[in-house]
Amino acid sequence: MANTKIRIKRKDDTTELKILIAHPMEHGRNRDPETQELIPAHFIKTLTVRHNDKTVITARMAGSISKNPYFAFVLNDIEIGDLIRVDWTDNRGLTGSAEQILTDPS
Amino acid sequence: MSNSRRTFLIQSVIACSGVIAPRLAFADWAEDHFAPGKLDRTLDRLYADATIVESDAIALKLPLIAEDGAVVPITVSSTLGNVESIAILVEKNPVPLAAIFNIAPETEPFVSAHLKMAETCDVIAVVKSGETLYSARQQVKVTIGGCGG
Numbered sequence: 001m002a003n004t005k006i007r008i009k010r011k012d013d014t015t016e017l018k019i020l021i022a023h024p025m026e027h028g029r030n031r032d033p034e035t036q037e038l039i040p041a042h043f044i045k046t047l048t049v050r051h052n053d054k055t056v057i058t059a060r061m062a063g064s065i066s067k068n069p070y071f072a073f074v075l076n077d078i079e080i081g082d083l084i085r086v087d088w089t090d091n092r093g094l095t096g097s098a099e100q101i102l103t104d105p106s
Numbered sequence: 107m108s109n110s111r112r113t114f115l116i117q118s119v120i121a122c123s124g125v126i127a128p129r130l131a132f133a134d135w136a137e138d139h140f141a142p143g144k145l146d147r148t149l150d151r152l153y154a155d156a157t158i159v160e161s162d163a164i165a166l167k168l169p170l171i172a173e174d175g176a177v178v179p180i181t182v183s184s185t186l187g188n189v190e191s192i193a194i195l196v197e198k199n200p201v202p203l204a205a206i207f208n209i210a211p212e213t214e215p216f217v218s219a220h221l222k223m224a225e226t227c228d229v230i231a232v233v234k235s236g237e238t239l240y241s242a243r244q245q246v247k248v249t250i251g252g253c254g255g
Binding site: 045059063064072073 | 214
């Protein structure tokens with residue numbers, strides 16, 4: 001999906017993963033400045049990072065993560081040709097994902 | 107709550123759920139971990155009253171002053187071994203727990219994220235290394251809160 005962007009980059013022996021997701025991350029306590037009505041909660045609850053078929057990171061979060069969340073992680077033992085996949089689910093059951101294969105930088 | 111009752115309750119939970127189940131349950135999104143309330147209460151719910159030791163082996167990269175509380179960048183890394191999880195909490199946010207990351211053994215204990223901060227307060231990282239909990243904290247001065255809309 002276009003709303004989830006990831007970038008993996010080899011850094012010495014490790015691999016840096018950066019994630020950017022377009023999401024409102026509303027915690028449900030903000031009010032619409034014009035109508036004064038509460039803006040319903042809408043936030044990502046879980047995010048998983050998989051290396052090939054193995055889950056390496058599971059994150060749980062709520063509305064204290066900023067709008068359009070950014071995350072970075074450092075992964076080990078990633079070989080050229082390996083697949084990194086990111087999946088997320090929000091409190092309304094919407095999902096998003098992105099995947100990238102680590103390519104040879106040279 | 108009396109000590110013996112607490113011990114009994116904890117033992118009951120362990121007895122009922124087996125040894126593997128609590129670990130799996132820990133990876134699920136839990137309503138009470140993200141419930142509004144005080145920081146101490148959230149920590150109790152997350153770690154069942156276990157002792158948390160302050161540690162220099164956790165590095166926090168946070169601004170001293172955040173001009174915009176809506177986006178406060180944080181990086182938590184650690185030289186501790188066997189890191190199972192890293193939690194990031196904002197002391198005075200209505201919901202103190204921002205995120206908790208479960209990390210596989212071969213993955214570096216390193217996470218970066220962007221936090222919302224309602225007001226000036228401490229940001230706390232709790233790292234679970236083996237069966238021990240370690241923490242580090244730093245105050246961030248917020249000039250414009252990020253939770254009020």
